[in-house]
Amino acid sequence: MKRTVFLFLLLSVLCVSSAQGESLKEIREKGELRHLGVPYAHFVSGSGDGLDVELMKRFASFLGVNYSFVPTDWQNLVPDLLGKEIKKDGSLSETTRPIRGDLIASGLTVLGWREKLLDFSSPTFTTQVWLVTRANNPIRPIKPSGDPTKDIESTKELVRGKSLMGSPGTCLDPALYGLRDLAKELAYFEGNLNDLIPALISGRSELLLLDVPDVLVGLASWPGQIKVLGPISHKQDMAVAFPKGSDLREEFERFFSELVDEGEYSLMVEKYYPSITEFP
DSSP states (O other): OHHHHHHHHHHHHHHHHHHHOOOHHHHHHHTEEEEEEOOBTTTBOSSSOSHHHHHHHHHHHHHTSEEEEEEOOTTTHHHHHHSEEEOTTSOEEEEEOOOOOSEEOSSOBOOHHHHTTEEEOSOSEEEOEEEEEETTOSOOOOOOOSOHHHHHHHHHHTTTTSEEEEOTTSTTOGGGGTOTTTOSEEEEOOSOGGGHHHHHHTTSOSEEEEEHHHHHHHHHHSTTTEEEEEESSOOEEEOOEEETTOHHHHHHHHHHHHHHHTTHHHHHHHHHOTTGGGOO
16 A cells, blocks of 8 residues: 555656656756757757857856757647647646757747746847738838837728738737737738748738847848838747746846846847847
8 A cells, every 4th residue: 555655656746747847956967958949030040050049058058068959830839848738728738748848949929828838037039029011012101100009009000901911829920919800811820930921922911910030030031022011019028938937947047147247148139130229
């Protein structure tokens, strides 16, 4: 009987540990930091570099462990960190799966439903969702009024009666900004976010939701082919994500604070987004 109780308690502890991911001590003992990421803008290039890749390599060195990149996609990003599937309403299901990483760093925007599931670091990048169209579209950009809320409402009016493309489950989801009833037609893009602009240029929709990093990359990669019409959201934060209660987050905050104070992080941002000063 005692042996049965002991085995039950042991399995319970193992299950809890698995659901919460590895602790800082376990990561150091294992000697590896697993970085979950999705190729996106200049955060994760898919070729072994990017702002978040460099950030995580530096963090691994700070911890004294090896760095390991674990590729995933937007649909599986959070489940790969938490070891559980996500329901349509944004909550966790009881269906478990292997935990593949220790943290997420992939230009991840802090959204309400994500904050219920994850702990976020201090902001690593400031962003905003903008409305974008082809350069030859006769729709004109709004005239900035100096009032962010008023500018957002003016931009949303440009969506009325037009086809709009976004990406479900991300910060580019039209549902987050009350655009479903305004658009004549919604096109949900479920591929790589780096392919959104080519889809717009090819005529898949009249309008597109994009955030600052993607716009910066797009203006440089497709010069003269797209234009920004105005803001759809107020400013948003991007950050590194951890499982709830992870002590790894506390260690990252210590590392990141030093990186910022020494001026190293601003140099990293300028390296991957040299035109960021044009978009305060």
